[in-house]
Amino acid sequence: DAKTTQPNSMESNEEEPVHLPCNHSTISGTDYIHWYRQLPSQGPEYVIHGLTSNVNNRMASLAIAEDRKSSTLILHRATLRDAAVYYCILRDMGNYQLIWGAGTKLIIKP
């Protein structure tokens, strides 16, 4: 299974944009890039996913490098409620399985 590498933790100020990086140098052509987050004492929740093109939804944006070896999750205006562990996950096309890494703990400072 292809692996992802993320920083252990990041800090950001409230109401500022946050860029969460993820490296996936061994990604294959059929791997989707998924992001989930886990708020304290809760189950994970889906954030966004993409294959090749950048993606936007109401929660975040996903910027995928042209060679697909890295991606960045962008929270446009972080709030205290965005403090969570963010997981970058690769999923093979046609496969439901998600293989989770350690994630990035995002700390939001008021």
Next chain:
Amino acid sequence: DSGVTQTPKHLITATGQRVTLRCSPRSGDLSVYWYQQSLDQGLQFLIQYYNGEERAKGNILERFSAQQFPDLHSELNLSSLELGDSALYFCASSRSFNEQFFGPGTRLTVL
């Protein structure tokens, strides 16, 4: 609220015992997944069921088993429990490849 329910929320038991965790997926979701999350760790995929059939297996111990019933709810059975089985157990459901919806989890403590 994801629409996925898990019972019980907390479970405290002794080593050597057997427990059953229950999961009700979102209405219409055919896939159910089980994950284990030990303290301050990422999630470990255990097993997936799709419409009653086992679809994929991850790092599930032989002491653990699961099934999905005709009404699509699922149960995870953990037997001969050890201290190291203490963890959060999450159930998730989905109807597509794109998004899994997670329940609130069951916290298992083995004493």
